[in-house]
Amino acid sequence: MKFVDLHLRPPIGDPIAQKEMAELAHGLGYSVVAVAFHPRSSNEEMKRARKIFIDAGLDVASRVDISVASRNGLLKELRALRRSFEIVAVEYDSIEALSVAQHDRRVDIIYLDLASTSRIFPLKRASSSSAHLEINLSRLTETPRLPEHYQLMRIARQITKAKENRFRIVVSSGARNPMYLRAPRDMAAVGTLLGLGREEAFKSISAIPISLVNKNRMKLGSLYTGENAKVMGTRDE
Amino acid sequence: MNKRRLRYLLVKILADKAITDRAFSLGLETAAEHLFGHVGLAEISPRVVSYDHERLTALVRCSAEGVQKLRATLALITEIENNRIAMFVLGVSGTIRGLRQRLSIKRFSGIQTH
Numbered sequence: 001m002k003f004v005d006l007h008l009r010p011p012i013g014d015p016i017a018q019k020e021m022a023e024l025a026h027g028l029g030y031s032v033v034a035v036a037f038h039p040r041s042s043n044e045e046m047k048r049a050r051k052i053f054i055d056a057g058l059d060v061a062s063r064v065d066i067s068v069a070s071r072n073g074l075l076k077e078l079r080a081l082r083r084s085f086e087i088v089a090v091e092y093d094s095i096e097a098l099s100v101a102q103h104d105r106r107v108d109i110i111y112l113d114l115a116s117t118s119r120i121f122p123l124k125r126a127s128s129s130s131a132h133l134e135i136n137l138s139r140l141t142e143t144p145r146l147p148e149h150y151q152l153m154r155i156a157r158q159i160t161k162a163k164e165n166r167f168r169i170v171v172s173s174g175a176r177n178p179m180y181l182r183a184p185r186d187m188a189a190v191g192t193l194l195g196l197g198r199e200e201a202f203k204s205i206s207a208i209p210i211s212l213v214n215k216n217r218m219k220l221g222s223l224y225t226g227e228n229a230k231v232m233g234t235r236d237e
Numbered sequence: 238m239n240k241r242r243l244r245y246l247l248v249k250i251l252a253d254k255a256i257t258d259r260a261f262s263l264g265l266e267t268a269a270e271h272l273f274g275h276v277g278l279a280e281i282s283p284r285v286v287s288y289d290h291e292r293l294t295a296l297v298r299c300s301a302e303g304v305q306k307l308r309a310t311l312a313l314i315t316e317i318e319n320n321r322i323a324m325f326v327l328g329v330s331g332t333i334r335g336l337r338q339r340l341s342i343k344r345f346s347g348i349q350t351h
Contacts, residue, residue: 028325137312141323144316146271179251182312183325189308193272198305 001202002031003184004209006087006109007063007136007172009036012045015052021178022056028183032213034063034087034172039077061213063087069094074101082106086216089134095122102129108212109134109170112158121158125165132212133167135159135204136174137182137190156195169196170212171204242301244329245286245336248311250293251323258288261295264317269310281306286333296333304329 005025010018025033033053037046046062053060064085068074074090074097082088089109090101101107103126111134112121125131135155140147159169171191175181182190184205191201250261262285270278281303286296299307311324330336 140313141315144321146268146313146315179315179321179323181323181325183327186308186312186326189305190312192305193309 001206002210003029003206004032004034004213005030005173005175005181005184005187005205006034006061006170006209006212007036007089007111007134007174008033008181009065009174009176010049011176012037012041012049015048017177018049018052019056021175021181022053022058024178024181025053026057028181030058030184032059032061032210034061034209034213036063036065036089037085039064039066039081061086061216063089065089065091067091067093069097071096071100073097075104078104078106083220086213086220090131092121098122102126102131104131105129107131108216110167111136111174113139121161123158123162123165123167125167130212130215131167132170132208133159133162134170134172135191135194136172137187138174138176138180140190141180141182152194159195168208169200169204170209171196171201172209242331243298244301244304244331245333246297246299246304246307246311246329247327247336248295248297249325249327250295251325252293252317253321255290255293256317256320256322258285258290258295260318261285261288264314264322265297265310268314269307272310272313273306277306281310283307283310294327296336301331 008021010021035049035053050060062085064081066074066077068077087108088106089111090107092098092112098121101110102124105128108131110131162169171187173181173187187205188201191204192198196204265283266278269281269283280300282300284298286298288295308326311326314322314324316322328336328339330339
């Protein structure tokens with residue numbers, strides 16, 4: 001089984017830390033990782049980071065995390081960034097932006113800070129949208145204390161709501177350094193603790209993120225022409 | 238009477254400073270109890286069988302039914318005795334011998350601890 005961590009946030013200016021993370025991710029059994037870059041990261045920085053992860057034996061997808069509060073701001077960022085990154089993620093910043101993210105088919109991932117707030121996010125995915133809901137383990141592991149029962153309950157409640165709205169769930173580490181990485185099966189075990197079924201939890205770290213990466217790579221390739229249509233070949237006149 | 242089915246987990250530890258096997262064992266039990274309560278802890282029945290200070294690996298035994306809960310517990314532990322810590326399950330088996338045969342620990346020995 002191929003495992004994917006769709007959210008690594010290594011320090012982009014620190015190749016040693018990147019190498020350490022890449023080697024650990026490979027050692028833990030990941031095949032594919034998505035490395036999050038800053039929207040304004042230079043091509044040179046992105047190429048360098050990608051090479052480090054590829055050299056460690058990983059397949060790397062580029063990812064951008066957008067955090068904008070206004071509707072127009074988010075649309076502008078999506079226009080500017082969609083063709084440059086394989087995964088486009090939107091972090092919850094306002095109800096307005098969340099509403100756009102749930103309707104716009106350019107958004108792949110929506111992630112919310114589910115652990116630290118008691119509010120229920122208005123999740124309502126449009127049928128045209130392909131957005132996935134991401135659970136970042138770093139929200140639970142970045143504090144020295146173990147998560148409290150009410151934090152786990154809030155996340156579980158939100159996952160139930162997301163499933164009702166046909167969101168596909170992705171579990172990622174959101175790791176900024178190796179201390180926040182976790183083995184894929186351990187992440188799935190946390191997923192089951194948060195209310196995912198065992199099979200669902202495994203899919204959330206394997207089949208679902210893999211299909212998302214593959215679909216986006218196909219879309220970004222030159223042969224893609226539209227939803228369910230691609231150029232199979234060309235004929236010389 | 239049916240024999241209780243057990244599982245052995247090989248756990249790799251990344252830590253700021255070295256931690257003792259006693260601290261590890263206590264930290265693990267406390268965390269499992271925090272997350273699953275007394276009944277959950279009894280169901281998991283975690284026990285540290287051996288602890289390698291050099292390789293920073295531990296062999297932990299638990300009930301077969303408690304493997305998922307133990308994995309989740311290990312993944313969520315981030316601090317033991319004021320030391321930042323991360324743990325990864327490298328493999329699970331029904332016997333210690335099976336675990337040794339299946340796993341190559343070598344590839345993890347090069348990882349630096351913080």
